[in-house]
Amino acid sequence: MDYGHPLQFGTFITPAADPPQAAVARAQLSEQLGFDLVTFQDHPYQPAFLDTWTLLSWVAAQTSSIHLAGNVLNVPLRPAPVLARAAASLDLLAEGRLALGLGAGAFWDAMVAMGFPRRTPAESVDQLSEAIDVIREIWRADDRAQLRYSGDYYRLRGAKRGPAPAHEVPIWLGAYKPRMLRLVGAKADGWLPSLSYLKPGDLRTGNAIIDEAATAAGRDPREIRRLLNVSGDPSKPVGRWVDEIVPLVVEDGVGTVILGSDDPLELQRFAEEVIPAVREQVAAARSAAGTATGPMRSAAKLAKRREGIDYDALPASLEAIEPGDFAYAKVRSTYMRGGAPGLVIQPRDADEVATALAFARDQKVPLAVRSGGHGISGRSTNDGGLVIDLSRMRKITVLSEADRLVRIEAGARWKEVAAALAPHGWALSSGDYGGVGVGGLATAGGIGWLAREHGLTIDRLRAADLVLADGSKVHVSAAEHRDLFWAVRGAGANFGIVTAFEFQVDEVGEVGFGQFVYDASDAAGLLERWGAAMEAAPRDLTTNLIMGPPRRGQALAQVYGVVDSSTPDTIIDRLTPIARIAPLLDQQVQVVPYAGVMNVPDAPHDGQGDPVARSGLIDHLTPEFAAAAAHLIASGTVYFFQVRSVGGAVAEVAEDATAYSHRSANFSVVAFGASRSRLDAAWGVLATHFRGLYLSFETDQHPKRLEEAWPPATLARLRALKERYDPANVFRDNFNIDPMGD
Numbered sequence: 001m002d003y004g005h006p007l008q009f010g011t012f013i014t015p016a017a018d019p020p021q022a023a024v025a026r027a028q029l030s031e032q033l034g035f036d037l038v039t040f041q042d043h044p045y046q047p048a049f050l051d052t053w054t055l056l057s058w059v060a061a062q063t064s065s066i067h068l069a070g071n072v073l074n075v076p077l078r079p080a081p082v083l084a085r086a087a088a089s090l091d092l093l094a095e096g097r098l099a100l101g102l103g104a105g106a107f108w109d110a111m112v113a114m115g116f117p118r119r120t121p122a123e124s125v126d127q128l129s130e131a132i133d134v135i136r137e138i139w140r141a142d143d144r145a146q147l148r149y150s151g152d153y154y155r156l157r158g159a160k161r162g163p164a165p166a167h168e169v170p171i172w173l174g175a176y177k178p179r180m181l182r183l184v185g186a187k188a189d190g191w192l193p194s195l196s197y198l199k200p201g202d203l204r205t206g207n208a209i210i211d212e213a214a215t216a217a218g219r220d221p222r223e224i225r226r227l228l229n230v231s232g233d234p235s236k237p238v239g240r241w242v243d244e245i246v247p248l249v250v251e252d253g254v255g256t257v258i259l260g261s262d263d264p265l266e267l268q269r270f271a272e273e274v275i276p277a278v279r280e281q282v283a284a285a286r287s288a289a290g291t292a293t294g295p296m297r298s299a300a301k302l303a304k305r306r307e308g309i310d311y312d313a314l315p316a317s318l319e320a321i322e323p324g325d326f327a328y329a330k331v332r333s334t335y336m337r338g339g340a341p342g343l344v345i346q347p348r349d350a351d352e353v354a355t356a357l358a359f360a361r362d363q364k365v366p367l368a369v370r371s372g373g374h375g376i377s378g379r380s381t382n383d384g385g386l387v388i389d390l391s392r393m394r395k396i397t398v399l400s401e402a403d404r405l406v407r408i409e410a411g412a413r414w415k416e417v418a419a420a421l422a423p424h425g426w427a428l429s430s431g432d433y434g435g436v437g438v439g440g441l442a443t444a445g446g447i448g449w450l451a452r453e454h455g456l457t458i459d460r461l462r463a464a465d466l467v468l469a470d471g472s473k474v475h476v477s478a479a480e481h482r483d484l485f486w487a488v489r490g491a492g493a494n495f496g497i498v499t500a501f502e503f504q505v506d507e508v509g510e511v512g513f514g515q516f517v518y519d520a521s522d523a524a525g526l527l528e529r530w531g532a533a534m535e536a537a538p539r540d541l542t543t544n545l546i547m548g549p550p551r552r553g554q555a556l557a558q559v560y561g562v563v564d565s566s567t568p569d570t571i572i573d574r575l576t577p578i579a580r581i582a583p584l585l586d587q588q589v590q591v592v593p594y595a596g597v598m599n600v601p602d603a604p605h606d607g608q609g610d611p612v613a614r615s616g617l618i619d620h621l622t623p624e625f626a627a628a629a630a631h632l633i634a635s636g637t638v639y640f641f642q643v644r645s646v647g648g649a650v651a652e653v654a655e656d657a658t659a660y661s662h663r664s665a666n667f668s669v670v671a672f673g674a675s676r677s678r679l680d681a682a683w684g685v686l687a688t689h690f691r692g693l694y695l696s697f698e699t700d701q702h703p704k705r706l707e708e709a710w711p712p713a714t715l716a717r718l719r720a721l722k723e724r725y726d727p728a729n730v731f732r733d734n735f736n737i738d739p740m741g742d
């Protein structure tokens with residue numbers, strides 16, 4: 001039986017210790033010759049051999065594309081939890097090139113001589129079975145629960161999981177006897193015997209046992225790759241090799257042939273003459289037999305598919321991740337919210353975005369659009385729906401050096417933008433956190449570190465490329481599709497998927513970055529004084545104030561801010577009034593490149609549950625507002641309360657120039673709470689002070705919030721445009737402007 005696995009070829013190199021570089025050189029040669037895989041036997045009791053794991057690590061570092069595996073690793077001598085972590089580490093370092101060939105142990109006398117317990121054949125299979133469980137559990141780094149495992153050979157009492165490997169590391173077992181073969185069928189991803197240990201007919205019998213065990217375990221036998229070590233023979237003519245290997249593939253289902261040879265000439269002849277001929281004949285045989293090839297999903301993964309998505313209709317050109325896929329753990333949730341989407345599509349360009357959207361329109365599930373995945377509303381993930389995730393689209397291109405015109409794809413992050421602009425002496429006011437994505441922020445507003453000096457992010461937008469609800473691709477600017485260009489600057493999420501933005505960026509070099517910590521016993525006074533200081537400050541200063549519940553009885557406030565100047569006297573001049581708003585507990589002022597302020601480490605997207613945040617825009621931090629805010633903070637209802645300074649250049653842009661509104665507000669307020677009902681109730685008290693809100697800091701999806709984000713005329717204009725450009729309300733999952741609404 002031919003299982004239709006894409007053909008692969010590997011080498012089986014002796015890990016001889018003398019000379020130590022010989023095995024490494026053979027591995028490098030294997031890579032140069034185009035083999036898919038290099039493998040080494042593992043006999044940790046054999047002094048003539050290098051330790052296989054150490055060799056694998058060294059080879060990984062000395063090669064770049066070939067995959068690596070032990071052939072096979074001695075599990076009784078390699079504690080499973082440690083082996084799991086070692087394998088994940090090597091896979092990460094080798095960027096997804098590791099396969100785990102495992103064996104139940106052999107040469108027991110040598111193992112016993114090293115102090116390891118002797119096992120019966122049955123025991124060693126049981127141990128291997130447990131080892132597979134333990135290894136896979138350790139790799140499940142997204143599971144926050146401690147790992148408890150109570151087996152006969154492994155007992156884990158609250159072990160930590162992780163790291164996860166870079167890819168779904170396949171586990172192949174070296175197996176010959178029925179018990180081991182059944183284990184292959186039940187749990188492994190591949191069967192890896194050596195032809196020299198098999199009698200005629202053993203492959204067929206072994207496959208039958210594996211297939212039966214796989215079926216009994218609810219698996220499709222095709223999930224299990226069949227690999228085979230074949231001994232080298234420099235005297236064997238090419239034709240004989242081909243005649244021997246082709247039936248192994250098309251009759252016995254072998255998908256990976258691994259040549260055991262240390263002879264460079266033989267490796268070369270095999271790669272250049274045998275492999276192409278085998279490939280050709282197998283392709284012809286498969287085509288004649290109509291054998292299905294290509295990727296197949298396991299039964300376990302198929303069972304995780306969600307209702308309402310026609311998975312089989314997904315165009316093959318699109319890269320997508322489903323529940324059960326290894327990559328799913330990294331894309332299911334966002335920074336703020338836990339999610340369980342049914343499909344995450346990752347387009348690579350605008351055409352693929354249009355293809356993905358066409359597919360999405362036909363599905364009966366929610367649709368989320370994601371760029372950086374930092375959306376505070378958390379609507380860039382969902383439960384059971386689709387996500388169009390632009391994280392593969394993050395190119396940054398200078399269009400005009402003279403005009404400082406830069407094209408930025410929506411999936412880039414602001415720290416990447418800052419790093420790309422820095423060598424030109426440029427920056428773009430974007431936000432206070434470099435991990436945030438371009439797409440979400442630049443379609444909503446963008447209150448950044450340079451806001452008072454250079455305006456909102458959208459104020460520097462000169463054009464954008466969008467895929468609209470009907471799949472058409474448009475370029476919007478002051479000259480083309482002016483109405484959409486207006487809408488995209490503040491309400492973009494409702495009108496399409498922006499694939500790229502064109503910004504005119506600013507000349508910004510090093511900046512002063514100040515960080516202050518205060519005693520906030522007088523929280524209301526502090527708020528008021530900071531507000532007054534900011535309103536009086538020159539525009540080159542933008543700061544944010546953060547407060548929260550008292551820590552160990554001490555009420556604290558922090559102010560962070562940027563002075564758009566590298567001159568120490570100017571920086572001190574701007575920050576001195578800020579330093580005086582309350583008793584200082586700590587302070588730090590640095591002159592740093594703007595890109596340095598934005599350069600934060602990557603944060604995991606492992607949000608849990610739903611975020612709860614409310615937003616408000618306010619003109620002045622009046623004594624009444626300050627008192628109400630201080631009361632809210634002291635109540636413990638919010639765990640994070642932040643006020644950002646806006647105004648300045650933001651307020652200079654005409655109110656109706658962009659969909660973003662309430663430009664005269666000098667401050668943007670956001671509060672995060674653990675309980676939605678408690679925060680909503682408390683927010684009602686503060687709300688009387690606000691003139692509107694900024695949707696990027698809001699989580700409440702009630703239509704009332706739209707009326708707060710946009711004045712009546714703006715909302716009416718948006719609704720009319722929505723009716724025109726998205727009448728079927730395709731983009732409805734984040735602060736929806738319902739075309740049918742009033």
Ligand SMILES: Cc1cc2nc3c(=O)[nH]c(=O)nc-3n(C[C@H](O)[C@H](O)[C@H](O)COP(=O)(O)OP(=O)(O)OC[C@H]3O[C@@H](n4cnc5c(N)ncnc54)[C@H](O)[C@@H]3O)c2cc1C
Pocket residue numbers: 334335336368369370371372373374375376377378379380381390410430431432433435436437438439440441443444445446447448492493494496497498499696697733734
């Ligand atoms: C730690 C942190 C700091 C922040 N700091 C600031 C700040 O200083 N200033 C500020 O203004 N905001 C800030 N924000 C809020 C931020 O602007 C928004 O959350 C923004 O939506 C995040 O963009 P994203 O691409 O990462 O989000 P995603 O989660 O990818 O998307 C959020 C939403 O935006 C829409 N969207 C995303 N991509 C596109 C696209 N390509 N086309 C159309 N619509 C799209 C979708 O409706 C999506 O649900 C911060 C958020 C966090 C979590």
